[in-house]
Amino acid sequence: MQRFLNASLLALAIASAAPSPVLAATTTAPAAPAPAPLADLVKAVNIPYEQFSLPNGLRVLVHTDRKAPVVAISVWYGVGSKNEPKGKTGFAHLFEHLMFNGSEHNKGDYFTPLQNAGATDYNGTTWFDRTNYFETVPSAALDRFLMLESDRMGYLLGAVTQETLDNQRSVVQNEKRQGDNQPFGLVEYEQLENLYPVGHPYHHSTIGSMADLDGASLADVKAWFTDHYGPNNAVLVLAGDIDLATAKAKVAKWFGAIPAGPKVQPVAAPVPTLPAPVAKTIKDEVATTRIYRMWAIPGYDNPDYLPLQIGAVILGGLASSRLDDNLVRGQQVAVSAGANAEIYAQAGQFVVQADVKPGQDAAAVGAALDAQIKRLVTEGPTADELARASTVTASDQIRKLESVGGFGGKAPTLAEGLLYHGDAGYYRKELADMAALTPAKVRAALQKWLTRPVFALTVEPGTRTEGGEAHGGWASNDTTANSVTGGGHGSAAHPAYWHQPGQDPAPRPAVPAAATGPDRSELPPIGQLAALQFPQIERATLSNGVKVVFARRAAVPVVSVQVAFDAGFAADPRAALGTQAMLLKMMDQGTKSLDAAAFARARENLGADISNAALPDSTAFQLDAVAPNLAGSLALLADYIRNPALKSDDLERVRAQQLAAIDAELRDPSAMASRVLYPALYGPQHPYGTPPTGTGDPAVVKRLTPADLAAFHQAWLRPSKATIFVVGDTTLAAVKPLLERSFGSWAEPAGAAPVKNLSAPIPAASQRILLVDRPASPQSMIMAGEVLGATGRDDLVPLRTANEVLGGSFLSRLNMDLRESKGWTYGVSSAVSERQDRVIYRIVAPVQTDQTGPSIAAMQADMGAFLKDKGVAPDELSWATQGAARELPGAFETSSSVLDGLVKIVQFQRPDDYYTRLAIRYPTFTAPQLDQAARAALDPAKLTWVVVGDAAKIKPQLDKLGLPVDVASVPGK
Known part of the structure; x- marks a missing residue:
């Protein structure tokens, strides 16, 4: 895990989005209040310890x-x-x-x-x-x-x-x-x-x-x-x-x-400097050529790390970054570009990259990338760029600190400060130093470290000539390592931490006898657990009929808002798959009053994160805002949803990005398997029979017009299909007027609202293997599934609890067998999907190539035994039920988790006290009840298996399983 200033964490770019050029009932967004000063946001970041x-x-x-x-x-x-x-x-x-x-x-x-x-x-x-x-x-x-x-x-x-x-x-x-x-x-x-x-x-x-x-x-x-x-x-x-x-x-x-x-x-780790520029080209299963520029830079032990990180954010970490504005939106020679300063304790890397737009000359794109780097290094950032980068950073940190633990909450923030800096409160100094940065300081750091010789790496589409087996050690397949200066160690010299055999430190003294410490013969008992206190759910209705669902959480000054529409993948036209994904991407290009760069700058000034997602049954737009800037953030969200620009000038650029995204999926093992599995399970005419990414069909993407996208927006993203969910440090009384101002005047467009048709017949299931050839793969991606008779609105709690034992948790039968017993995989999982209509049961198992066939055989045996006579054991019942009830308070610790709970209550028509009831219900389950739920729903004879891997090596293994094996192509390839 890296520190909170990493550009990868700061690139709060709007996720896939959509637009429409000629839209009914658009409005001008209310004038946004001025953002809270950066100093006020920094003061809000505090962890007393x-x-x-x-x-x-x-x-x-x-x-x-x-x-x-x-x-x-x-x-x-x-x-x-x-x-x-x-x-x-x-x-x-x-x-x-x-x-x-x-x-x-x-x-x-x-x-x-x-x-x-x-x-x-x-x-x-x-x-x-x-x-x-x-x-x-x-x-x-x-x-x-x-x-x-x-x-x-x-x-x-x-x-x-x-x-x-x-x-x-x-x-x-x-x-x-x-x-x-x-x-x-x-x-x-x-x-x-x-x-x-x-x-x-x-x-x-x-x-x-x-x-x-x-x-x-x-x-x-x-x-x-x-x-x-x-x-x-x-x-x-x-x-x-x-x-x-x-x-x-x-x-x-x-x-x-x-x-x-x-x-x-201590370990000596000086920052090395290449004696001369180094260029290298490798080939990989990638969609488009990617160009990198890399330098080794200082770590946390050198104050230059901070201006370098902020410089990376400005260059390629913001939605309005130099690289996005110039290479992606301006010259339109790259489909994406970014920069990141990855900082370690004693060194790090400054990495800049650009994905070449198909049809463009890679060398010319590299020259354009170099020109933008040189411009920032020479001129430094503007005061406005620096302020936006700092505001985004502080806002991001505030949101993460709502969690007490995990990867980025309060506990790891304190630990990192003490471990790396000897000061648990270092995060406050770092934020203060960041707020005090000047363009001149950032420019000076960039000039000092990025004018040194660069490592230029190019990754081209093609067949790999080598894998990772020979990499990762001391003497890998380096071409430059022994000629690099500044590292302090040649190939024959030993670093300070080297231990010759027989010279290891003396063993640690033995722990004193147990009598001097606590009794460790048994695990300490678990005391009286506190009951789940799910926040009270409040409701309201705007003047145009839009429903509002609210819950208060005031631990940190943040507010999360989700505007969810009854649409999703299932609303995509069957003859035009990818329409919604293109719409969502086009919405990233700005509104009728703000172009893409202006919209990004407005969002960054507010410290707001606006994203969207198309799920199977809903299309959701989410705002994560700091409470002082809620009014302005809501106005921006409303403008984004209601008034997308959908300009013809933007369409070709977005089209190229979408086609590149689809091409990337066609080379990724997991995405390839999903693209084959879902149409095979549901049938290509069912609304759920589409790849779960929703990116669609390349042929469709190539022909979509702004009018097509506008028509989808007007039909599906309308007030009558919207519900607004709000969780955070505000009240319903305070937020309703803001929502009324932003969304209440939104008029319903003419014409009846469309309705999704989920009645398409589902193909009869039979056990078979669909093999997708991906040569030279060191692993096989196995994905299997079957459509169940249940819908997402049915009571699936017993089945999902039983699946925790079969494949839904680390301790599950499938994972413990293939990972912990056999060592053939990094992990196996299974789940019952969350869809409003017919759900599926799905298994995902990436396994080493030489154990592909045996892995399927082992999963078949594990599943068969579980469903026949080796059902839930007493110890499994305990952690699957008692443990599930005990984890609920922790599961709803943050605003985002509460927001997700509210959405599911509404989407799946659950009672408001659903989660409180769940805490009481879990411990009442018996093993026979869980066994019955699994045996009534799951049938191994109906599983369709998809395997993506090196066919020459794995087909002979699959042929031994006694199942039909069909070579399959990936839709869209």
Whole structure:
């Protein structure tokens, strides 16, 4: 996870959208109030905390937030892939996996107590400089998880076996294959291996090399734990329903007896400089040529990182960025362009990229890209650009801090500050420094670092000449590494953190006898759980009949608004698939009064995030606003929805972008499988028988006109089909006048509103395999499904609960078999879809190529046994029901989660107290009830299997399964 200033997090571009040129009942949006000053937004970012340390060196941070009965636990270790010596790449990440496989006093999988207790937002991640483990748990389960976190910090090695190591090694290698298999999946290797010399801590990827993972011994991984996982190399954050006194007592109890480990030696990681420009071209399964420009730049230990990050936002991170304005909308030579400054503790990369528009000369586009970089470096940003970038950044941070934990909430923000800067409150200094930036400071940093020799990478469409197997380690297929200067390490020199065999630090002292610490023989009991307090739902109706559904959440000064229309993919004309997606993209091009650049600037000045999504049954437009700027943000949202420009001048550019997006789907394994599966299940004439991305048919996209898009907008995006949902730091009384001003005057267009026809016949199901050839794929993407007899408005809770056991969770039968037992995949999942009419059951399983056939056979056997005589077991019933009830308070911690709950209550015609009833209902389920729900709904003999992979290698495996195997083409290809 990267810091909140990353341009990837700041590119709050409006998602797919749509327009219409000649629209009835358009209005001029009310004048927007002036945005709140940046200084006021920065002041709103505050996480009060208290800090203490244990004698063993563990640093602890405590933040009190009583909005929900949950506590976020976040443990950060100061060890990442930069600490790995030669021959040991991938160890930090491999060890992260091992840390989830039990400890000496918790022999089972770590996910079992997590799900039993109703934990949310739980995971572990590894990056170059740190490894973290986090979970948000009910307050009454805090002791249980402090015991578990402390147990794997101090009592892990006795539980690490050769069998566990072998299994997790296979899982990690499949994770590597899964990443490598994606379009542009090899770019990170090229970036690191060419910018940093061999031996530099950032030269190799965190995932590591296949050879090093194969060579990891049990002694190796145990030494890695001893060297790096002591409490004196860790930060523990507790954020949520807790106070300092309670935290001190509990942390001392569970962590106090763990002795300090060896002092982790500092790593030298100077910023390298290429001696001369380097250019390289590779081929990949990509839709269009992508051009990169890359430089190694300073990390968090150098103040230049901040102006470089803001410079990247201005260049390519804003919706009104230099690259979008000039290359995409202006010269129209690229279908997309962006920039990002990815910052590590001691170095980082400034990366600029552009996707060449089909038909354009790549060299000319590269020259245009270089010209925009040079212009910003030479002239620096304007004061307005700098202000907008800073406002977007502050607003984004405010929204993320509503969550106490997870990937970007309060706990990780505090932990990152302490780990990287020695100051948990560093985020406030960073925001203050950002607000104080001047164009001159940004220009100076850009001139210092971006006038050095560049690494220019070009990725062209074509067949890969190599995969990722040879990449990720110390001595990969580099062409420049040994000639790079400034890194401090040649190929023969050892970096400061190198350990020769036999010279590893002494083992950590043994933990004192159990009598001196708490009883660890059993997991601490879970106390009395607080009941779910779902916010009160209030309703209103605007003067034009538009319904408003409201819930108040005042933890942070943000408001989320969703305007949902009864449309969605199912409304797309059967003879013109992709109309809605084109409309939504065209809506990004501005309104009748604001062109695309002016609209983006207005949104950025307000710190508002406006996005849209076409779902199967609804088309939704969402606004995430900071409360002080709500009125202006709503006015902008209304203008965006009601008055799209739909200019003919924009259409050809958007058409090229849409065709490029479809082409990209036709090369992505998951999208390819979806494009085959859904028409096969529902039939091509059913409204649900379309690829779930909704991007449509290339032939249709090529012929759509502004009039076509305007007609769809007028027919489907009208007041009578709209519901407005509002959640956040306001009241219904306060927000209704704002909504009335923005949407109340919107008149219903002439003519009857259209109605979706979901009565098209669904093809009879029979078990078969549809094989899509994707040569040289290191993995096979398996996707299977069947249409069920139920609709989304039926009571599907028993079936979905049963599926948690079969394939819907980490602990499910399918995942535990293929991932944890066999090691053939990074993960398998299954789900019952959320659609208003007929739903499907779907399985997704990316597996290693040589186990494609056996994987399908294993899933067939697991599913067959579950549905026949090996149904829900007692322990599975516990975590699938009790755990589901316990996680509800954490599941509705944020405004966005409450908003999603409101939408589903209305969409699926549920009672207002649905989630409160659910909390009571889950524990009443019995295993026979869940078994009956699954056996009545699911039929393995009706599954259609789609496999995308290297046909030459996998068809012989599939032929052994006894099912018909048909070679399929991907619609649109």
